[in-house]
Amino acid sequence: MTLTATAPTRPARTAKPQRRRGVLSYWRFYLALSPFYLLFVVFGLYPVASTILLAFQKWDGLGPRKMVGLQNFGFLIQDSTFWLSLWNTVVLFVMSTAPTLVIAMTLAVMLHSAVRFKGIYRIAYFIPNITSLVAAAIFFAAVFSTNFGLINAGLRSLGLPTEDWLRQPWGIKIAISTMIVWQWAGYNTIIYLAGLQAIPTEQYEAAKVDGAGPFRTFFSITLPQLRPVVLFTVIMSTIGGLQTFTEPQVMVGNNGGTGQSGMTVVMYFYNQAFFNNDYGYAGAIALSIFMLVLLFTAINWKLLGGRGRQ
Amino acid sequence: MELSRRTLIAGGFAAMLGGTVVGCSSSMDAGTTKKNATGNIALWCWPGGLGKSVLDDTIAHFPDQHIKYSEVGGDFKQKLLTTFNGGTSIPDITGVKGEDIASMLPQANRFVDLKTIGADSILGDYLDWKVKQATTLDGKVLGIPIDIGPTALFYREDVFTAGGLPGDPAKVAEQLKTWDDFLAAGVELKKSNPKAFIVADAADLYGTIVNQGTARYIDKDNKFIGDQDHIRKAWDTAVKAITLKVDGKTLGGSPDWNAGLDNGTVPTVTGAAWVALDIKAACKTSVGKWRVAPTPSGPANFGGSFLTITKSAADPAAAFEVIKYMLSADNEAKAFADAQIFPATPAAYDKPQLKAADPFFGGQVPIEVFGPAAKNIPIAYEAPLDSAVATPFTDELKLVQAGKKSSDAAWSSAVQKAKQIGKRQGVQ
Numbered sequence: 001m002t003l004t005a006t007a008p009t010r011p012a013r014t015a016k017p018q019r020r021r022g023v024l025s026y027w028r029f030y031l032a033l034s035p036f037y038l039l040f041v042v043f044g045l046y047p048v049a050s051t052i053l054l055a056f057q058k059w060d061g062l063g064p065r066k067m068v069g070l071q072n073f074g075f076l077i078q079d080s081t082f083w084l085s086l087w088n089t090v091v092l093f094v095m096s097t098a099p100t101l102v103i104a105m106t107l108a109v110m111l112h113s114a115v116r117f118k119g120i121y122r123i124a125y126f127i128p129n130i131t132s133l134v135a136a137a138i139f140f141a142a143v144f145s146t147n148f149g150l151i152n153a154g155l156r157s158l159g160l161p162t163e164d165w166l167r168q169p170w171g172i173k174i175a176i177s178t179m180i181v182w183q184w185a186g187y188n189t190i191i192y193l194a195g196l197q198a199i200p201t202e203q204y205e206a207a208k209v210d211g212a213g214p215f216r217t218f219f220s221i222t223l224p225q226l227r228p229v230v231l232f233t234v235i236m237s238t239i240g241g242l243q244t245f246t247e248p249q250v251m252v253g254n255n256g257g258t259g260q261s262g263m264t265v266v267m268y269f270y271n272q273a274f275f276n277n278d279y280g281y282a283g284a285i286a287l288s289i290f291m292l293v294l295l296f297t298a299i300n301w302k303l304l305g306g307r308g309r310q
Numbered sequence: 311m312e313l314s315r316r317t318l319i320a321g322g323f324a325a326m327l328g329g330t331v332v333g334c335s336s337s338m339d340a341g342t343t344k345k346n347a348t349g350n351i352a353l354w355c356w357p358g359g360l361g362k363s364v365l366d367d368t369i370a371h372f373p374d375q376h377i378k379y380s381e382v383g384g385d386f387k388q389k390l391l392t393t394f395n396g397g398t399s400i401p402d403i404t405g406v407k408g409e410d411i412a413s414m415l416p417q418a419n420r421f422v423d424l425k426t427i428g429a430d431s432i433l434g435d436y437l438d439w440k441v442k443q444a445t446t447l448d449g450k451v452l453g454i455p456i457d458i459g460p461t462a463l464f465y466r467e468d469v470f471t472a473g474g475l476p477g478d479p480a481k482v483a484e485q486l487k488t489w490d491d492f493l494a495a496g497v498e499l500k501k502s503n504p505k506a507f508i509v510a511d512a513a514d515l516y517g518t519i520v521n522q523g524t525a526r527y528i529d530k531d532n533k534f535i536g537d538q539d540h541i542r543k544a545w546d547t548a549v550k551a552i553t554l555k556v557d558g559k560t561l562g563g564s565p566d567w568n569a570g571l572d573n574g575t576v577p578t579v580t581g582a583a584w585v586a587l588d589i590k591a592a593c594k595t596s597v598g599k600w601r602v603a604p605t606p607s608g609p610a611n612f613g614g615s616f617l618t619i620t621k622s623a624a625d626p627a628a629a630f631e632v633i634k635y636m637l638s639a640d641n642e643a644k645a646f647a648d649a650q651i652f653p654a655t656p657a658a659y660d661k662p663q664l665k666a667a668d669p670f671f672g673g674q675v676p677i678e679v680f681g682p683a684a685k686n687i688p689i690a691y692e693a694p695l696d697s698a699v700a701t702p703f704t705d706e707l708k709l710v711q712a713g714k715k716s717s718d719a720a721w722s723s724a725v726q727k728a729k730q731i732g733k734r735q736g737v738q
Contacts, residue, residue, distance in 0.1 A: 061391045062417045075734045081702075081727065142565045147575070149565070167559055167712055253561075255701055258708040274388055276698040277413050281734065 054283030061277045072284035082285065084260060085268040086292070092173060092248075092264065093241035093296075096180035101233060103181065104188030109218065111189065112196040122193070125186030136179060137250035141166065144175040144251075166252055169261035176247050176262055184240070188233045195229035196222065231304040238296045242289065245270065265289050346402055348624040350376045351632060355405035356386045359615060360456065360636070361648030368636045375628055387413075394420055394620075402623035403633060406453055408443065408614040412692045415446050422619040422626045423450040432634055436654050439689040444616050447530065453616025454637050455654035457645070459582030460683040461518065461610045463492075463603045464589055466596060467672065469506055469577040473499035479674060482603040489519065489547045492606040496556030499577070507558030509551045510576045513707050514562055518580050519544035520700070521610035521690075527700055527728065528693035533738045536699055537725045548707055549717045559711055568592040580605055582612035583652040583680050590670055598672050602679045609683035614654065656685060695735050702727035 055072055059065045076082055111121055128136070143150045144165040152162040165171035199222065207217045223230075248262035254271060256263025266289060273282035346352065351372075369377045380401070382389055387410045393400055394417075406414055414421070429451055433441055436455050444453035463486070471477035475495055476485055486492045496508030509515050520526065520541065527536035535541075551557045560567045560576055570576030571592045579585055589600060617637060619629045635641070642653035643661035658664060659681040667673045693699075706724035709715040715723075732738075 060413075060416065062394055062420065075730075079730065145565045146560075147566045148569045164559065164712070166561075166564075167708075169712070169714065255705055258712045259714060260705050274385065276695070276731075276735075278698075278735065 051283045051286050054280055055287045057280045057283070059279040061273075061279055065280075068280065072281050075281065076284050076288065081260065081263070082265075082268060082288075085256075085263045085265045086288075088173070088256070088261060089242055089244065089264045089266075089292075092177055092180075092244055093238070095173060096177035096184075096244075097234070097237045097241050099177070100181045100184045100237065101188060101230070103185045104233070105192055107185065107189040108192035108196055109222065111193055122190060125189050127186070128183045129187040131183070133183075133246040134250055136183065137247050140175060140179040140182075140247075141251045144171070144178075167258050169259040172248070172252050172257045172262045175251060176244070179247050179251070180241070180244065184237065188237070191229060191233055192226065195226045199225045227304065231300065234300045234304060235297055238300055239293055242293050242296060265292070346400070346622050346624045349374075350378060350624070351403060351629055352399075352401040353377055353379045353403045353632075354382050354390070354401040355379070355617075356407070357381050357383055358649055359405050359651075361641075361645030361651055363648050364636060364641045364645045367641070367644075368632060371635060372632055375632060377632065386410075400620050400622040402625075402629045403617055403619055405456065406444075406616045406618050408459070408611075408616070409697065411444055411453065411616060412696060413694045414452065414618075415444075416694055418446050418450050418452060420621055421452045422621060422623060422629075423452070424454065424619065424630065425449070425451050427619075427626050427630045429454070429630070435639060435657060437656065437684060437687070439611075439687050440614060440654050442689055443692065444618075453618040454633050456615045456617055456637060457642070457651045458614035458654045458684060458687075459584055459612040459652065460680050460687060461521075461580060461582050461605045461612060462676075462679045462683060463605050464579040464581065464585065465601055465603060466574055466577040466599055467601045468596070468599045469503065469574045470499070473502045473506065475499060477601070479601050479603045479679070482601070486603065486606045488607045489515075490550075493547075493551055493554055493556055496551070497554055500556060503574075505575050506577050507556055507560070507575065508578055509557045510560050510567065510570075510579060511562060512548045512551045512557040512559070512711055513704050515551055515557075515580065516544050516548035516704065516707055517700075518605070518610055519547055519607070521612065522605070522608050522688065524688045524690050526690050526692055526696050528691075528696055528732065528737055530691050531738075532693065532736065534699070534729055534732045536703070536728050541703070542721070545703065545707065545717075545721060549710060552711055557711065563588070572596050583676070584613070584650055586670075586676070587650055593670075597670055600671050601674055602671055602676050604679055604683060609687050611687045614652070652680065652684075656681075659684070693737075695732060695737060698735075699728045699732050699737070702731070 054065075056067060056069060057065045058068045058071070107125060111118060115121065142148075146152060146162070146164050146167065149165070151165065155162050163171055165175050203221050203225070204217060207221055212220065243266050244264045245266040248256055248264055249267055249270075251257075252262040254267070254275065256267060265285060269282050269285040269289065272278045272285060365379060369379065386405070386407060390404060390406075432454070433451065437458060440455040440458050441451065444455070445451050463482070465482065467477040470482070475498060476482050486495055492508065499506050499508055523540050523544070525535060525538075525540050527534065527541065529535050558570070558576060560570055562579075562581075567576055569592075571579070571589055572595055574596070579589060581588075593600070617633045619626050619633070623629045637655075639653070639655040639657035640661070642651070642655050643658040643663045645651040646653055646658070647663040653659065653664070659677055664677045664681075665675060667675050702724045706715070706720035706727075710717050710720045
C-alpha cells in the first residue's frame with residue numbers, strides 16, 4: 001500500500017544525480033531492515049562477543065569474573081575428554097551427513113521423475129524434520145534398546161546375534177547417526193528437488209539425443225548443474241552436524257554413554273557451563289566449535305565451490 | 311495518512327530501541343542486591359517441588375504477605391542463576407535442589423544466613439545431616455530442608471522366592487546385610503533364573519555405594535581424595551558385580567528398565583523413596599509383588615531439596631515465618647500425601663499419612679524401612695566440584711561394563727581424568 005502511494009513521486013527523485021543521496025537518504029530502508037539487526041545485536045552479537053571474552057576468564061556463573069589469559073586454552077589442549085568429544089563430533093558428522101546427502105539425492109531424483117502423489121511424498125519425507133527432537137530421540141532410544149527394541153527384534157527374527165546398541169561405543173554412534181539421517185534426509189530432498197526443477201529440460205533432451213543413459217545423464221548433467229545446491233546442503237549440514245547435541249543427550253545421557261562415545265563438543269561445552277559451573281572453560285570450548293565450523297566450511301567451499309565458479 | 315503511518319512505525323522502533331537500552335542497563339548492575347518491594351513475597355519452586363495442598367494452605371495462612379508462587383519449569387538452577395545475574399525480579403524465597411546446593415554454598419552472600427533470623431529454634435526438628443548439606447564451612451545455614459531421598463532395596467518378592475531367596479522383608483534384611491551378601495544372592499538367583507540380574511546397573515550400584523560413605527572425592531581442605539580406599543572399595547564392588555555376571559547393564563529409566571521391572575528381569579532397584587513412583591508407573595502385572603528392605607551395607611541419600619531466602623527479600627523475618635510454617639512436621643507429612651515428597655523432619659514419620667500400608671508393596675508399611683534409614687544416613691562433605699570429579703569414574707566403569715577395558719586400566723584413567731578436572735578448578 002505504501003509502495004503504491006509513493007510510486008508517483010519516484011520518477012522525479014530518481015532523475016536527480018546519484019551523488020546527491022548520501023547513505024543517510026536511505027534511512028527508510030535501514031529502518032525497515034533494523035528489526036533484524038537490533039534483535040541480532042541483542043541476541044546474537046552481544047552473546048558472541050561476551051562468549052569470546054568469557055573464554056579468557058574464570059567465572060562460576062554468579063561471582064566476579066576474573067581474567068586468566070590463555071589458561072582455559074592451556075587446559076583445553078591437555079584435556080583428553082575435549083579431544084575425544086572433538087573426535088566424536090567429526091565421526092558423527094561424517095557418519096550422518098554422507099548417508100543423509102546420498103539418500104536425499106536419490107530420493108530427490110526419484111521424486112523428480114514422474115511419480116504419482118508427489119505432494120504426499122514430499123510432506124511425508126519432510127515431516128521428520130519438524131518432529132520434536134526430544135520426542136524423536138526417545139523413540140529412537142526405544143528402537144535401539146537391548147531387550148525390547150525394534151532393531152534387536154528384527155535381528156532375532158532373522159536369526160542374527162543381537163547387540164547392546166546403546167551400551168557399545170560404536171552402537172551409540174550408529175544409533176545417533178541413524179536418527180540424524182532420518183531427521184535430515186527429507187529436508188535435503190526438498191532442497192535438491194527444487195534444484196532439479198530449475199535444470200532446463202533442453203539439456204536432458206540433448207543428452208537423450210546423444211544417447212546418454214540415465215546414469216550418464218545423472219553424473220554429467222544433473223550433478224554438475226546441482227553443484228551450488230549441493231554446496232549449500234553440505235555447508236548447512238556441516239554447521240548443523242558439528243553442533244549435534246539433543247540426540248546424544250536424550251539417547252545416552254549427559255555424559256555421552258559408554259566410553260563417552262556419544263559426547264559431542266557442544267555437549268561437553270554444555271556440561272562444563274551448566275553442570276560444572278565453569279563458564280570460562282565452556283567459553284573456550286564454544287570458541288573451538290566456532291573455529292571447527294569455520295574450518296570445515298572453508299574445506300567444503302574449496303572442494304565443492306571452487307570448480308563451479310570458474 | 312501516509313505520514314502518520316510512518317511516524318507510527320518509527321515510534322515503534324524508537325520504543326523498541328528504548329526497551330533494549332533499558333534491558334541492557336538493568337543487567338549491568340549485576341551483583342548488587344536490590345531489595346524487593348515490601349508487602350509481597352515471591353516464592354519460586356519447580357513443578358512438584360512443594361505439595362499442592364500445603365502450598366495453597368500456606369498462601370491462605372499468610373494473607374498479609376501476598377505470597378506469589380511461581381512454578382519454574384526446565385533448568386531451575388540455570389534460571390535462578392540468570393535471575394541473580396540480572397539483578398531484578400529475584401524471588402524472596404526460592405527452592406534449591408539437593409544436587410545444586412553444594413555449588414550454591416560458595417555463593418552464600420546471595421542468601422540470608424538463616425541463623426541470623428532465628429533458625430536455631432527449628433533446626434533441631436530437621437535431620438542433622440540434611441541441614442549440614444546447606445551449611446557453609448564457616449557455619450552459615452542457607453536453607454531449610456523440604457525433603458530427603460533415603461534409599462532402600464526395592465525387590466520382587468515372587469522372583470526372590472522362586473529363586474530360592476527369602477521373600478519376607480525381615481528375612482531379606484537379615485540375609486542381605488552387605489553388598490557381598492547381595493551379590494552372592496544374585497549368583498544364587500541367576501542359577502535358577504538366568505534372565506534375572508540382581509544388579510540393574512553396576513554403574514548405578516557404584517554411585518549408591520559412594521553415597522553410603524562418609525567421604526567423597528574432595529575433602530574439606532580442597533584435596534582430591536578420589537584415589538583412596540573408600541572410593542576404590544565402591545569401585546571394586548561394582549566390578550565384582552560385573553565379573554560375577556549378575557549385572558543386568560540396564561540403565562535406570564530406559565525402556566528396558568521399565569519393561570524389566572514388570573516382567574522380572576530387573577528384580578531389584580536400589581533407590582531413594584521417590585523411586586517408588588517410577589516403579590509404580592512401570593508396573594501393571596506385578597502390583598503387590600514388590601517389597602521394601604533396608605539397603606545392603608546401610609542407607610544412602612539421593613536428592614532432597616531446600617527452601618532458601620535470598621538477600622533481595624524485603625522482609626527476611628516474614629519470609630522465614632512462611633518457610634517455618636510451610637516446612638513444619640505436619641505440613642511435610644501432608645506434602646508426602648500430596649506428592650510423595652519425603653519429609654526431612656523425623657517427627658513427621660509418626661503421622662498417619664506416612665504410617666499407611668501400601669498395597670503396591672503387598673500391604674507393607676514402607677516408612678518402617680525408610681524412617682530408620684533417614685535417621686542413619688552418613689554425613690559426607692560434598693565439595694562444590696564433587697559431581698564434576700565423580701563423572702570420569704562412572705564413565706570408565708561403563709567401559710569395564712561393556713568389556714572394553716580392564717578394571718585396573720579404567721581405574722587409573724578415571725583417577726587421572728578426575729585429577730585433571732580438579733586441577734582446573736584449584737583442587738590439590
